[in-house]
Amino acid sequence: MSKKTKSLLTFFSLLLVGYWLAMFVGSHYPHYARFRPPVSGFDKMAHFAGYAGLAFLLSAVLHFRYLIRSEGKPSPKIMFYLPIVVFSITAVYGVIDELSQFPIPGRRPDILDWYADLAGSLLGLTCFQVAVLLFRKRSFFSFYFQPTPEET
Numbered sequence: 712m713s714k715k716t717k718s719l720l721t722f723f724s725l726l727l728v729g730y731w732l733a734m735f736v737g738s739h740y741p742h743y744a745r746f747r748p749p750v751s752g753f754d755k756m757a758h759f760a761g762y763a764g765l766a767f768l769l770s771a772v773l774h775f776r777y778l779i780r781s782e783g784k785p786s787p788k789i790m791f792y793l794p795i796v797v798f799s800i801t802a803v804y805g806v807i808d809e810l811s812q813f814p815i816p817g818r819r820p821d822i823l824d825w826y827a828d829l830a831g832s833l834l835g836l837t838c839f840q841v842a843v844l845l846f847r848k849r850s851f852f853s854f855y856f857q858p859t860p861e862e863t
Contacts, residue, residue, distance in 0.1 A: 716783075720775035727768040734761050738808055741816045758827035759834070762801055766835025770797045774843065794836045801832040 738761075773793055778785060805828035809820040 716775055716778055720772065720779060723768055723771040723775060727765075727772050730764060730768055734765060735808075737761075739811065739815055739818075741818065754821075755823060755827040758824045759831040762805065762828040762831030763835035763838070764831075765804075766797055766801050766832040767839045768835075769800060770794065770836060770839035773797060774839070794840065797836060798829075798832055801835075802829060805829065805832075 737757075770793065773796065774790075777789060777793065781789075805825045808828070809822075809825050812818040812820050
């Protein structure tokens with residue numbers, strides 16, 4: 712597999728770790744009334760956007776990791792199941808995230824937050840699948856698919 716694919720895996724892995732840590736800290740920080748944004752539903756929008764990003768990054772990491780392991784010859788069956796695995800991981804993490812807010816002052820678990828998490832995950836998965844289709848057509852970011860001199 713090309714060095715570009717490995718460097719993309721490293722990039723997305725580091726981005727995922729940082730993003731996930733930031734999400735964890737943000738959702739477990741004590742929430743007091745004076746810090747609430749004036750926009751109604753901001754909490755749901757934050758959950759939606761946060762989990763969209765998480766699903767996109769997790770999809771990228773698992774996708775590139777599998778491409779490297781399969782030496783560039785992915786099984787359609789496994790590629791079919793990757794979004795299901797990502798959605799399952801984000802759904803379970805959403806439940807854990809909500810339930811772990813019980814002991815935090817000013818925070819409470821909310822089923823509507825989890826629904827926003829699920830909807831955001833679906834958006835992130837969809838965006839990643841669209842990006843993969845664009846990459847496959849080689850009309851978008853085609854420089855990632857050009858063989859390097861050592862590969863030819």
